[in-house]
Amino acid sequence: MTEILTAAQMRSIEQAAIESGEVTGLELMERAGRGVVEAVFEEWPSYRLSPRRAIVLCGPGNNGGDGYVVARLLRDLHWDVTVFSLGDPEKLPPDAKTNYRRWLALGDVQPLSERAFRAAGAGYADLYVDALFGTGMSRPVSGEAWSVLTHLAGRNGDDYAPYIVAIDAPSGLCLDSGRLLGTANGSYAHGHNRFAALTVTFDSPKQGQFLADGPGLCGKLAVKDIGLRKWRETGAGRAMRLPQTVLVTDRSVVPDRRHALSPLRVPVKSERNIHAGHTHKFSFGHGVIVSGGAGRTGAARLAARSALRVGAGLVSLAVPPDAAAEVAAQITAPMMRAVPDAGAMAEMLTDARLNAICIGPGLGLGPNHAALVETVLKTGRPTVLDADALSLVARDDQLRNLLHQNCVLTPHNGEFKRLFPEIEARLSTPSAQSFSKVDAVRAAAAEAGCTVLLKGRDTVIATPQGQCAIHAAVYERAAPWLATAGSGDVLAGLIAGLLAQGYAAFEAAATGAWLHVECARQFGPGLIAEDLPEQLPGVLRRVISGEAGRV
Ligand SMILES: NC(=O)C1=CN([C@@H]2O[C@H](COP(=O)(O)OP(=O)(O)OC[C@H]3O[C@@H](n4cnc5c(N)ncnc54)[C@H](O)[C@@H]3O)[C@@H](O)[C@H]2O)[C@@H](O)CC1
Numbered sequence: 370m371t372e373i374l375t376a377a378q379m380r381s382i383e384q385a386a387i388e389s390g391e392v393t394g395l396e397l398m399e400r401a402g403r404g405v406v407e408a409v410f411e412e413w414p415s416y417r418l419s420p421r422r423a424i425v426l427c428g429p430g431n432n433g434g435d436g437y438v439v440a441r442l443l444r445d446l447h448w449d450v451t452v453f454s455l456g457d458p459e460k461l462p463p464d465a466k467t468n469y470r471r472w473l474a475l476g477d478v479q480p481l482s483e484r485a486f487r488a489a490g491a492g493y494a495d496l497y498v499d500a501l502f503g504t505g506m507s508r509p510v511s512g513e514a515w516s517v518l519t520h521l522a523g524r525n526g527d528d529y530a531p532y533i534v535a536i537d538a539p540s541g542l543c544l545d546s547g548r549l550l551g552t553a554n555g556s557y558a559h560g561h562n563r564f565a566a567l568t569v570t571f572d573s574p575k576q577g578q579f580l581a582d583g584p585g586l587c588g589k590l591a592v593k594d595i596g597l598r599k600w601r602e603t604g605a606g607r608a609m610r611l612p613q614t615v616l617v618t619d620r621s622v623v624p625d626r627r628h629a630l631s632p633l634r635v636p637v638k639s640e641r642n643i644h645a646g647h648t649h650k651f652s653f654g655h656g657v658i659v660s661g662g663a664g665r666t667g668a669a670r671l672a673a674r675s676a677l678r679v680g681a682g683l684v685s686l687a688v689p690p691d692a693a694a695e696v697a698a699q700i701t702a703p704m705m706r707a708v709p710d711a712g713a714m715a716e717m718l719t720d721a722r723l724n725a726i727c728i729g730p731g732l733g734l735g736p737n738h739a740a741l742v743e744t745v746l747k748t749g750r751p752t753v754l755d756a757d758a759l760s761l762v763a764r765d766d767q768l769r770n771l772l773h774q775n776c777v778l779t780p781h782n783g784e785f786k787r788l789f790p791e792i793e794a795r796l797s798t799p800s801a802q803s804f805s806k807v808d809a810v811r812a813a814a815a816e817a818g819c820t821v822l823l824k825g826r827d828t829v830i831a832t833p834q835g836q837c838a839i840h841a842a843v844y845e846r847a848a849p850w851l852a853t854a855g856s857g858d859v860l861a862g863l864i865a866g867l868l869a870q871g872y873a874a875f876e877a878a879a880t881g882a883w884l885h886v887e888c889a890r891q892f893g894p895g896l897i898a899e900d901l902p903e904q905l906p907g908v909l910r911r912v913i914s915g916e917a918g919r920v
């Protein structure tokens with residue numbers, strides 16, 4: 370499992386390590402600088418072959434300290450290195466100052482300004498190292514640093530991005546929220562929404578590298594070990610940083626094949642059942658997908674197919690009588706039950722074998738639909754609420770009060786705003802604050818009393834207890850094709866199918882999010898929502914054989 374850290378959490382780990390007396394800050398800084406050089410050579414292998422020219426921009430804190438280490442290590446390899454410093458290097462914190470002094474034995478340092486940068490023939494370097502600000506960035510960047518950063522980002526038409534390596538973060542990026550602080554549109558210069566080719570971070574990824582503007586500005590992400598694992602996993606370093614957030618990644622999917630389907634490695638009922646010989650279809654649950662009326666049944670049919678494909682033993686569509694013919698004509702494997710009203714829904718759900726429900730896709734917003742949502746919620750069964758069900762809950766406090774901890778809400782941004790207007794306002798207000806999507810979804814889950822999955826390229830899932838996971842379709846997991854009509858219905862169906870198999874709400878949501886993106890990656894361009902469930906057999910086969918993610 371990959372933990373993902375806030376800047377404060379990273380500081381607490383470093384502090385615990387240093388306070389233990391087993392490692393010094395200076396050693397950590399040396400390892401960090403070495404990690405950056407290593408990552409540079411991995412990214413640009415030809416740079417190993419002959420010395421090149423580098424420009425290193427060093428800031429006023431320890432991020433700048435890492436920069437001085439990188440400058441020294443490259444000079445040791447006979448590179449031509451120019452160093453600029455922001456602020457008076459004599460005022461650097463102790464470890465950074467030591468490395469500044471070590472660099473002075475090899476070369477000089479110029480005060481950073483756009484003019485000096487351009488005068489240095491800065492357009493001709495092979496590598497630009499952004500070591501201005503990292504986890505200590507506390508306010509929007511301004512002045513000469515901002516001028517140089519925007520110049521590097523392309524304000525004056527030069528394209529530096531392919532040669533920039535950022536240490537911990539493109540400077541100005543908030544490592545908690547993933548926002549470029551002080552900007553309205555998340556770019557350094559109008560029309561230029563990328564910055565670095567590579568960002569090198571230490572020990573664990575940071576939230577801001579996966580959220581909002583982060584992935585675009587970071588370019589690629591390399592995580593370098595600097596020997597902090599012990600303090601991350603145990604003792605003070607751990608105690609100081611609860612609650613935890615995890616990253617749902619390829620690597621965390623398969624290590625233990627007994628739990629093959631769950632990126633969070635939660636025991637899955639089905640495997641035990643298989644070994645015990647109990648492979649009756651009811652062992653894998655019976656999901657109910659509530660359909661909208663005639664002409665609106667496509668969403669529920671997509672969800673039903675996804676729930677079946679992901680492994681639910683049985684799936685029944687609950688269909689208003691006027692839509693029965695339409696649904697019957699288009700389904701084979703899912704079953705269908707005519708459900709004219711909430712009374713009939715309640716009666717259907719007296720069957721305790723119906724153990725997971727999905728309601729909302731294509732449902733409608735009338736009083737009869739609200740009554741259906743009410744009936745479903747009153748059963749207390751694991752339930753995915755999506756689309757119209759979310760809009761109904763947003764405008765009806767009585768429904769909202771019926772939400773329970775077996776519910777998963779799967780809003781997109783617009784639905785999230787309707788459900789949690791105050792939290793959304795904090796999230797979307799452009800300002801210098803570091804309130805992140807992780808903070809927002811945690812707050813929403815606590816307010817709603819159930820699991821919330823806020824969709825997006827950066828999907829965040831949280832429980833009322835503060836458990837949180839990020840699944841971001843970025844970097845090597847980018848899946849732009851997923852933005853297609855009906856894709857949300859598939860996600861709702863996947864989660865319902867996992868709930869039917871006994872996954873807890875949080876694990877079902879996280880696993881569903883991972884599988885959803887994996888299916889899109891597997892299919893590639895040209896994807897329409899109907900293609901997603903059809904990718905599941907191949908994706909599941911690779912998950913179970915341990916090859917997941919290596920598409
Ligand atoms: N603490 C440690 O032991 C280690 C830290 N490391 C490096 O140290 C970095 C964190 O160092 P720091 O905590 O010193 O923080 P930074 O170096 O990120 O920045 C802090 C400094 O920048 C100033 N500052 C913040 N925002 C500013 C702004 N917008 N404009 C102008 N000045 C601003 C602060 O007043 C402070 O002087 C990490 O990102 C990493 O690169 C690594 O060397 C690994 C070990």
Ligand SMILES: [K+]
Pocket residue numbers: 432499500501502503535536537538539540
């Ligand atoms: K930086």
